[in-house]
Amino acid sequence: MTQNQALKEFQFQPDDFKLARHQDVSVVEQITPARPAWKDSVNLFLRNKGAVIGICCIVIITLFAIFAPMLSSWKYDDINTALQNIAPNAEHWFGTDTYGRDLWVRLWQGTRISLFVAVMAILIDVVIGVTYGMISGYFGGKVDSIMQRIQEVINSIPTLVVLTILLMVMQSNLFTIILALAFTEWIGMSRITRAQVLKTKEEEFVLASRTLGASSFFIIFKEILPNIYSQMIIMIMMSIPNAIFYEAYLSFVGLGLPIPEASLGTLINDGFNTLTITPYQMTIPVIVFSILMLSFNLVGDGLRDALDPTMKEM
Amino acid sequence: MEKQRERILKIRDLNISFKTSGGTVKAVRGVNLDLYKGETIAIVGESGSGKSVTTKAIMGLLANNGQIDSGMIEYHWNDEYTNEPKTVDICQLSEKELQSEIRGRKIAMVFQDPMTSLNPTMTIGKQIMEPMIYHYKRTKKEAYEKALELLELVGITDAEKRMKNYPHQLSGGMRQRIVIAIALSCDPYVLICDEPTTALDVTIQAKILELIQDIQKKKELSVIYITHDLGVVAKVADYVNVMYAGKIVETGTIDEIFYDPRHPYTWGLLSSMPDLDTSDDELYTIPGTPPNLAQDIQGDAFAPRNEFALNIDLREDPPMFDVPGSKSHQVASWLMHPNAPKVEMPETLRKRLELMKKKGGVKDE
């Protein structure tokens, strides 16, 4: 097609060949308005179906754990020998156990304790980890290398051995279980913190403040928290199911909460002993336990994808 | 240019789109391109202008969500045995045919980043020998001999030792030489170089370009360069295609593009090219950003950024205008229309180009 033919296809208008420059050139820079990063993260998170389902499950289970025991007419440690091993019915929704205790109440009481233990343990974990990482990274040199060696040794003892021995030494009760669990997951947190401290230490404004004689410790501390908070949240979300699991594991090993306390672990363990006769005593807590584990993992995954795409490969 | 030119690739009205979550992106919009035997063309443009997509289409390597909506990519060659001319439309080939006939054998590609384009867990030797054994059923020994030859051709000393190395043991420049050797292993006719020097050290860049030119002469290759670096273009190309928003907006010989640019976008590109005589703060940048190709474009895609935009630019996409007095120079701009006001290139640019001309031309400095 020649050029002239091509041009015939156009309908020209009189002012077509006038410069259109009067328009401001910069108008065309259609910059999408800057959105805060957290909004993007929230959007990303909400688009993840699994994570949303997970968070709903966690909220529902937590609400039940808080309110169900309060609203029921039974108490979790009411022993009533007249009501042993009753299958679920209208009065005892999830039946009763070998001591005649109402399992609906015990289940939610147990969930409450399990959640409480896990969350407390992980919070202490974070404090230990951040402190250890801060000190190690901030002082550097000999202190750092000694602390890193210690960490290496601790890290090479399997968690189950640490937990078992710790709880055998300190009679197991709510407090010692939390303490023992708190001792298991802090290493990851301290690694993240240390790496961030090492990075921040080299930043110019920190160096400058140091030459001016100011203590850089607080500057670093203030600078580091916003940088690691997303990794911290992910860590916490991933560690909580671990803590819940280890609590259950301890009950299995016989190092769980003392009678008559209830936790998901002790309920499953008690139920297991009479598995063939009264399967509901174990099945129900196992289901709640599984949903809880799954939900925390889903939420953790969702958060990781939303907050920190670089961690995806882990 | 007077001798009979043998056309090897003929692209007509190529349209390619990608389906993304943000809608359908029209990445290439009606591209025409010709490549002749032994010649070098360059496709220049900003990132996202569709230059890479065009070449990926030539090799049939579009991503899964990409598709050729219309157009043709004709490949011409002479049969190895009967020597009769043959033609095939790459767009119509099946995956199997593309893989066994085109890729590697007829058209080969050199990628941008030599640090990531070699398999990290396979020895260099194996990676070079692989396509020969695969396509030509050569024995291991033949392939090995040929690989050694190729390594020497691309200027790698100690070839025998290098064959046993893994990519991480070599420098970036060396790796790019290996990638070139791999591309040459099946004696292709067309070599596509996708930003072959962007990831390399400045000192290595020139050497790699010279190497490609050398090999091109020895093997009578046709080469397509994709680049955003006009400095590279100036060194290597015979013909230049300036691409913007999935369209070719200006095409011509290297001299025509460098000394007589007509499209305002080309002016912008040339003005923003750094050289030794310009200080950094004088350096020009084209205002605005390329358009979002997921949306329909009304009129000339460049109009919003164009200082010299005409009213018609906002309504109609300009066709290709021939530049009077040239067979090769074409421009897609309404400024070329006889009724358009006379617009000259910016004064600073004219001075720069004149300076360049005085220095003895863009090529062969």
Added chain:
Amino acid sequence: MSKSTVRYILRRLAISAVTLFVILVVLFCMVRFLPGSPINNEHLSDAQRAAIEASYGLDLPIPQQFIKYVGGMLTGDFGVSMNLYRDMQVSSLVASRAPISFFLGLSACILGTIVGILLGVVAALKKNTIWDTLATVLSVIGVSIPSFVFAMLILIIFGTNLHILPTMYSSRQPIYSAIMPILALSVSVIANVARFTRTEMISVLNSDYIMLAKAKGLSQKDIILKHALRNTLIPIVTILGPILVNLMTGTMVVEKICSVPGLGSLLINSIQASDYNVILACSFLYAAMYIIMMLVIDVSYGLIDPRIRLGKDD
């Protein structure tokens, strides 16, 4: 093997030896501080108890006990069981229990890795299809829910209800009764490996060198077998560490549920009976296995991945 590799391995061995020694000291001290006594027969008078304690050497100062213990250990003497299996050599006790646990763990690991890789590769190749979704959902479930739940599930379905698998481990049918624990243990391995393989495979398939392999004109089959698979599988070695730890914890509980007479149930029983020497030997064995496995994994990763040069970046 290069000189630096050998040096690296030697250094790692030295660190491991030190770590093991530290663990031994800590374990020994902790076990000695345990509340309660292994001599817990209520019919014994104080004098009799003291006599028995003296016969086990428990009246000596702790450092002396430790030296005696380590001395014995070097000759393969881990002391005797104090109450669980009265006066039986701990070494022979452990030797009779360990093989079953090893067999279970290893089989679960091998089975899980193979199935996991297959699942992960299929999911990556059929990305965004129903198969991918299915594999992803399955692996999230497998990763989050611990193996004892699966053990219970299999026990109830295939043991108690369908009577296909035995509900109790029988040493007369070692393979048949191992099916249930192996299946239960392998679920988490499958899930972890599949998940990792999928992410890894997808990122490999998007890499430049796969594009180059395509540009070479290789067939899809060759690209996957010769280029993608190898690069996907090498990093899997790195997650074997956490997986093995998982398996170790898993075996303890699963052994209890499936009543397998393995190392795990031995440890649990000894904890419940405060049988010092058995606890010590079992925990130490767990720690030692863990450290050796980590060492093997690190070294083998360095050997199969040409990019990693052991000892260079240390």
